């Protein structure tokens with residue numbers, strides 16, 4: 001299908017035009033400046049952008065892609081980074097008068113887009129039992145209320161404490177400390193829905209759940225596979241790194257059901273050729289894979305590599321690496337030689353020729369990197385898929401050498417750091433023991449609830465207090481109806497937030513909104529101006545200092561909010577010096593230095609111009625802290641996603657104009673959609689099979705067979721059909737509008753991650 005098959009809906013506000021074949025360029029510059037000035041005004045925009053991702057500035061609250069060490073550009077940001085900053089640094093505010101004017105019931109009728117557009121939260125607010133409106137209350141009253149509810153619980157395990165991934169290392173460390181001192185490991189976080197499959201897979205395969213490459217590795221790779229990731233929208237600065245890699249001779253292979261604009265072509269708005277000219281083609285090869293076909297592809301490639309090695313011994317696999325550093329090769333090889341290439345072709349939808357060419361590229365490469373994101377993790381077989389990608393790299397010794405390795409590209413700007421700080425429902429004994437030794441507390445040892453289990457616990461009345469450190473739990477989690485009912489069963493729900501969202505409106509009996517400083521805000525405590533630290537996708541820890549005047553004098557930092565709750569809960573003579581921590585964040589870093597390996601001398605190292613890289617044993621010394629003490633080849637049964645007759649397989653994804661549940665605008669410029677989000681991207685043959693036409697209005701009905709074999713149906717109403725070059729049988733729509741379709745029990749094996757990229761649906765014409 002070509003772009004010329006596109007059309008315009010002229011009868012209403014959704015407009016569809018040809019999808020773009022390139023990303024960035026002049027439109028990106030214009031959009032970002034316009035959004036900045038609209039929200040912040042010209043002076044604040046300039047002030048913010050001059051400090052964005054600079055050494056003396058703040059870390060972008062957008063994605064976790066690293067800054068290039070050493071040679072930062074004057075403008076180390078992208079269009080979507082500017083949108084993230086504008087969204088946070090807006091001068092619009094939501095004051096107590098706003099809440100007096102609008103009841104919760106009225107606000108529930110608004111979209112996430114409308115809620116976000118109202119501006120920054122300014123005051124702590126409470127929704128009392130039976131009340132229709134939020135009312136202001138003082139910080140101390142809020143802290144006392146939370147402490148009272150927590151103390152009244154029958155057990156600490158009846159509370160759950162969520163974390164989104166923007167929370168700084170310092171706040172995250174104190175938050176998990178407070179929660180463990182209180183007595184539970186119930187710490188669901190956004191990572192449970194994001195890269196949890198990566199963590200599960202990599203921990204077993206290489207002994208650490210983090211990526212093994214740096215920016216320099218990418219820039220010097222021979223071959224880069226990018227699977228299940230849309231960097232043009234979600235990690236735009238990655239495109240500049242890929243452009244450098246290509247200039248140094250790298251080949252890039254994009255593996256995606258959709259021809260995403262950034263992968264096909266990129267115009268760097270900061271370079272002259274990007275502003276004129278056609279831009280650089282990023283992908284040398286585009287493998288338009290079927291949803292969920294990646295494991296089959298990686299297994300098929302494994303077989304082709306082994307067969308080539310048989311034909312020409314010593315030319316493909318790295319025998320020395322395999323013998324010295326890995327375990328399980330023979331079992332893997334025996335399994336992978338039996339993979340049926342016919343099944344691989346069927347599962348992937350790729351031609352034997354395309355698969356062969358990809359194998360040849362791997363064989364020719366001395367330095368290979370595989371990058372991935374949600375297109376791999378959010379599948380039932382996400383963990384196995386990632387492990388089969390790692391198996392391929394192990395075959396050729398591609399871990400622990402320059403220019404090669406695994407590159408899971410993280411989402412939230414500090415999601416990786418939050419994990420390092422202990423935000424996890426099952427931290428290892430070594431961490432808990434160190435925490436206990438530092439503070440003289442006794443951390444609970446039993447695993448806590450992750451995101452899905454927290455929803456089950458609230459649904460079943462086993463948990464009744466919810467605290468959210470950032471994020472939008474109600475909209476980001478699966479099975480919206482079930483989740484909302486679960487939240488409503490709570491006695492207390494607390495949201496520490498910068499912006500209004502649906503989680504403030506679907507509440508427990510009592511609800512609190514605690515407005516916090518964001519990444520861009522100046523943070524001044526009694527000892528003076530504070531800085532926080534974050535860890536990027538490549539394990540580099542560095543400082544972030546906001547420089548903008550907060551929009552309200554009532555905002556508190558996340559650190560101060562945690563310490564406030566903790567003081568109300570434990571009193572002023574607790575083993576942990578909460579007040580001193582609030583006064584001076586260096587004190588928090590001193591404690592982190594004593595508890596977490598790699599952070600020794602934290603305060604000094606983090607003040608180095610580009611911060612410091614955390615140790616990564618496989619990358620640094622080919623040391624693998626696994627069950628075998630070696631990198632493990634794993635044997636994974638092949639899974640893929642045949643589409644049932646008359647049904648479609650739906651993936652839920654991000655538009656170019658949103659940050660997760662925060663909607664910046666209603667356009668998806670690169671995919672050619674304007675002015676609306678309720679669209680279903682669908683192959684023209686599937687529209688024809690439905691006897692429909694472009695623009696038809698349909699309801700999406702998901703079908704899920706539960707453990708008892710009963711088919712459950714879930715519904716999301718009123719989507720327009722948009723013909724799109726997606727594989728036949730595979731469709732796409734935006735999250736969070738489609739979250740009501742994702743069954744709570746449909747989770748990835750081992751990681752418990754909701755399966756947001758493979759939902760069996762049928763479409764029904766609207767009456």
Ligand SMILES: Nc1nc2c(c(=O)[nH]1)N[C@H]1C(S)=C(S)[C@@H](COP(=O)(O)OP(=O)(O)OC[C@H]3O[C@@H](n4cnc5c(=O)[nH]c(N)nc54)[C@H](O)[C@@H]3O)O[C@H]1N2
Pocket residue numbers: 062063064080194227228229230231233234235255256257258260289290291292293294373374375376410411412651652653654655656658659660757
């Ligand atoms: N501007 C902006 N930046 C963001 C975010 C945002 O919302 N907006 N979110 C942040 C967060 S938290 C995250 S986790 C990341 C998310 O970054 P991405 O993972 O890029 O986000 P998605 O939009 O979910 O895109 C998934 C991509 O995988 C493809 N895909 C889906 N299913 C499959 C499959 O089965 N196989 C393959 N090979 N591909 C598949 C889709 O077509 C799409 O290109 O971005 C982060 N950065």
Ligand SMILES: Nc1nc2c(c(=O)[nH]1)N[C@H]1C(S)=C(S)[C@@H](COP(=O)(O)OP(=O)(O)OC[C@H]3O[C@@H](n4cnc5c(=O)[nH]c(N)nc54)[C@H](O)[C@@H]3O)O[C@H]1N2
Pocket residue numbers: 164165166167190191193194195374378411412469470471472473476477478496497498499500501516517518519558652653654659660661662735736738739742756
């Ligand atoms: N169907 C489907 N569902 C998904 C996904 C998908 O691809 N498909 N992706 C999943 C993924 S990868 C993720 S990471 C989750 C995201 O889940 P979350 O992290 O929970 O969601 P966000 O939309 O990023 O949260 C936005 C809210 O965070 C608050 N906020 C922003 N900055 C700050 C800050 O600095 N401090 C504080 N305290 N609050 C702040 C604002 O109030 C804002 O409304 O969603 C998951 N859900």
Ligand SMILES: [Mo]
Pocket residue numbers: 190193194195410411412
């Ligand atoms: Mo994410």
